[in-house]
Amino acid sequence: MEETKKKSSARLRADGIKDYQCKNLIAVIEDPSDMKNIGTIIRNVNALGVEKTYVIDPKRALPDDWQDMRESNPLSRISVSAIKWSFVKRFDSTQDCIEHLEKNRFVSVVTSPHIKGRNNAELDEVDFTEHYKLAVWFGNEARGISDLAVEHSDLCVSIPMFGMIESLNLGTTSGIVLYEVTKQRREYMRKYRKRNKRVPKEKE
Numbered sequence: 193m194e195e196t197k198k199k200s201s202a203r204l205r206a207d208g209i210k211d212y213q214c215k216n217l218i219a220v221i222e223d224p225s226d227m228k229n230i231g232t233i234i235r236n237v238n239a240l241g242v243e244k245t246y247v248i249d250p251k252r253a254l255p256d257d258w259q260d261m262r263e264s265n266p267l268s269r270i271s272v273s274a275i276k277w278s279f280v281k282r283f284d285s286t287q288d289c290i291e292h293l294e295k296n297r298f299v300s301v302v303t304s305p306h307i308k309g310r311n312n313a314e315l316d317e318v319d320f321t322e323h324y325k326l327a328v329w330f331g332n333e334a335r336g337i338s339d340l341a342v343e344h345s346d347l348c349v350s351i352p353m354f355g356m357i358e359s360l361n362l363g364t365t366s367g368i369v370l371y372e373v374t375k376q377r378r379e380y381m382r383k384y385r386k387r388n389k390r391v392p393k394e395k396e
Contacts, residue, residue, distance in 0.1 A: 213241045214377045216325040220246045231270025232363035238274035240374045245280045299323040300345040302337045309342040320373045321380040
C-alpha cells in the first residue's frame with residue numbers, strides 16, 4: 193500500500209512538471225570515460241528539464257535499451273534515480289548520432305573551453321531559442337569534443353572564466369550550460385503561450 197502511494201505521488205509530480213520540460217532539446221555526451229559523469233549529466237538533464245540524453249558509447253558500457261538502463265543499479269544509483277524519469281538513447285559512434293540528429297532536423301551546438309570550428313561564442317552571448325530543435329554536445333573528459341562533432345555543429349560555445357583554472361569537470365560544465373539553455377527556452381515558451389492566449393478566436 194505504501195509503495196503504491198509513493199508511485200502515485202511520483203507520477204503526480206511527473207505530470208505536474210511536464211509543462212516546464214524543454215521539448216526538442218537533447219544533451220549529447222560524446223564518448224565519456226567515467227560512468228559517474230554519465231549519471232551526473234542525466235541527473236542535471238532531469239533536474240533542469242531537458243527532454244532527452246544521447247550517449248555516444250563506443251565501448252558499449254551502457255545497455256542498448258532505455259528500459260534496461262533504468263534497471264541498471266549502478267546507473268540508477270549514480271543518477272539518483274533520474275535515469276528512471278529521463279529518456280536516454282545510446283549510439284555506437286559519433287557518426288551514427290550525427291546522422292540520427294540530422295535526419296530529425298536537429299541543429300547541434302558543441303561546448304569547449306577552446307575556440308573550435310568556424311563560429312564561436314561565450315555562453316551568455318548565445319540565443320538558444322533560435323532553433324526549434326537543438327542538441328547540445330559535451331565532449332570526452334580528457335580529449336574534449338571531436339573534430340567530427342565540431343564539423344557538423346553550427347556553433348562552439350564556451351563558459352566565460354575569470355580565474356587561474358580555465359576548465360571545469362564534465363558534470364559542472366553540463367549543469368552550467370544546460371541551466372542557461374533551459375532558462376532561455378522556458379522563458380521563450382512562456383512568452384509564446386501568453387502571446388497565443390491573447391490572439392482572439394476567429395468567429396465561426
